[in-house]
Amino acid sequence: MERRLLDAALARALDLAEHGPLAGGNPRVGCVILDTAGGPLAEGWHRGAGTAHAEAAALAAVPAASRHRLTGAVAVVTLEPCRHTGHTPPCAAALDEAGVAAVIYAVADPHPVAAGGAAWLAAHGVTTLDAARAGLDPALVDRAHELLHPWTTAVRRGRPWLIGKTATSLDGRVAAADGTSRWITGPDARAHAHVVRAGVDAIVVGTGTVLADDPALTARGPDGRPAPHQPVRVVIGHRDVPDTARVRSGPGEWLHLRTHDLGAVLAELDRRGLRRVLLEGGPALLSAALRRGLVDELHAYVAPVLLGAGPGAVGDLGITTIADAARWRTRRTEQLGPDLLLVATAARPTTPGDPTTNRRATAPADPTTSRRATARARTATSPHPTTQGAA
Ligand SMILES: NC(=O)c1ccc[n+]([C@@H]2O[C@H](COP(=O)([O-])OP(=O)(O)OC[C@H]3O[C@@H](n4cnc5c(N)ncnc54)[C@H](OP(=O)(O)O)[C@@H]3O)[C@@H](O)[C@H]2O)c1
Incomplete structure (x- = not known):
């Protein structure tokens, strides 16, 4: 043929x-x-x-x-x-x-x-x-690998594809000096983040974010109605989740895992068949995940806002000189109202199934x-x- x-x-x-x-x-x-x-x-x-x-x-x-x-x-x-x-x-x-x-x-x-x-x-x-x-056309074969890459990677490794999300000011801060962070980004960026939530199997945050922001962690449309698919809401950390926390009352399942072992958390999510996971926690959790090399994809929403003080999106990664900087590969950028979204993936050596591997x-x-x-x-x-x- x-x-x-x-x-x-x-x-x-x-x-x-x-x-x-x-x-x-x-x-x-x-x-x-x-x-x-x-x-x-x-x-x-x-x-x-x-x-x-x-x-x-x-x-x-x-x-x-x-x-x-x-x-x-x-x-x-x-x-x-x-x-x-x-x-x-x-x-x-x-x-x-x-x-x-x-x-x-x-x-x-x-x-x-x-x-x-x-x-x-x-x-x-x-x-x-x-x-x-x-x-067949190598560009089409590459497109197929790209499309399936998060799933094939999750299956091969036995742990979910982990997307880290940040919403920062232009100077890289996720909250003001007093801890308030609502809202750094505008409605378009927040609506986009809800679309992403509707496309993942679980959302993970630390107790720090629950106690500071009391997020519902549900996927909602622009009218506030719940999306048809709701990710499992996962809170990790030793502190209690208050009885009144919104994370307890959304549609679908929520979990509290009293641990700091992110490997064990991901293994538990994999055991439950959850393959795409969004990490929406604060700097403590994101830094811990980055230090362990667990983040596969980053969604960085950046707003044209300056705060001058307050926590940065990521804490110490043990990098002391520019030659050791963790460099990521930009996959796409998008303007969302006044804000920008940058999607990047970890720049790791190519592995079988990596969309960048030459398969001609x-x-x-x-x-x-x-x-x-x-x-x-x-x-x-x-x-x-x-x-x-x-x-
Ligand atoms: N703009 C944004 O994108 C964004 C997103 C989320 C949060 N925030 C802001 O970030 C601030 C909260 O920051 P945060 O760093 O405290 O939140 P976090 O990272 O969500 O929670 C930190 C807590 O997670 C628990 N934890 C579980 N595993 C851990 C590990 N491996 N390493 C370290 N901690 C682990 C610890 O709680 P236990 O002590 O209970 O064990 C720790 O105190 C708030 O001001 C919030 O508004 C901003």
Whole structure:
């Protein structure tokens, strides 16, 4: 099949994946199925935990009258199809049973339980290719890795992707000298912060922030109404959370973990399936997390306000000279009314799955051609053939 058709299918699958929810513990995945002539047959995306995976959604979208066109079809997926039975049956088996001859996926699944779909499909005679090795557009492959990076990183490491948030004055302060901090940033920045809250699984603060600000830690719309998804609210520290604290009364769950061990906190959140976590604490907590290298992404809201005194966003990180400065990689900037948002990620050495890793590969002549694909397209026969496809 022509590579431009596969590239277009991957681009579309990525657009679909972006419809998926950020929160909820599951990856954002899109799938496009092409018939033997390269025409779009169906598409789908994963709408969150407990709902059909992207491949199953795409298969279900094929009208009954067109199901014969699945024989010899090519599925282009942003994430390797799963091979396990969770809330839903394995996608690898569903694709095979439907008669799909080739599966191209952009990102390998690191999940210890769900991974292995590609090997399973290959063992069942389905041509199964990593998109980079198949010679698809490297920019699209990079986009897929970027999209899934927080999720794949969280799964691989066994701890959530941690986003640190600060709202500071131009001179880097998070509160005035008397401890008051409401409001440094304007309504647009605060509304944006609520959108971010609605896309995380948990919000973490220290007891210091609860006692100083009494935040509700809920995700709310501009009209003040709670967003449909509410993150778990987590307070850490030994001091008591007052009975009247607003954090106790919002919708959904809240937790008080009486510890200073941030590794243990993240392990507990991971155990609960919480993969995207927002750290909204004050300087004590953020500094502790930064010192331990636990922060993956920073959201810095900066207001054109000067305070001159008051606590800085981050305390001592043990850096004594400019050569040792912790330098971050700017991902994007955004103007929000009078304020600015800078999103940055930790500049660490590249690892497998890091969007900056070079994945360019030599392209085969036609990535979807194999004995199995040809046979399937020509004969439209057994759903369980035994021929080994290209790995
Ligand atoms: N502008 C902003 O973005 C922003 C955001 C949040 C807060 N603030 C401001 O920051 C101030 C509060 O600062 P803060 O630093 O006290 O708040 P914090 O970091 O949220 O809370 C600090 C408390 O967290 C507990 N804790 C848990 N694990 C810890 C660890 N590993 N290291 C250190 N402490 C740990 C400790 O409480 P125990 O003593 O109970 O163990 C500690 O006193 C307020 O003025 C608030 O308005 C500003």
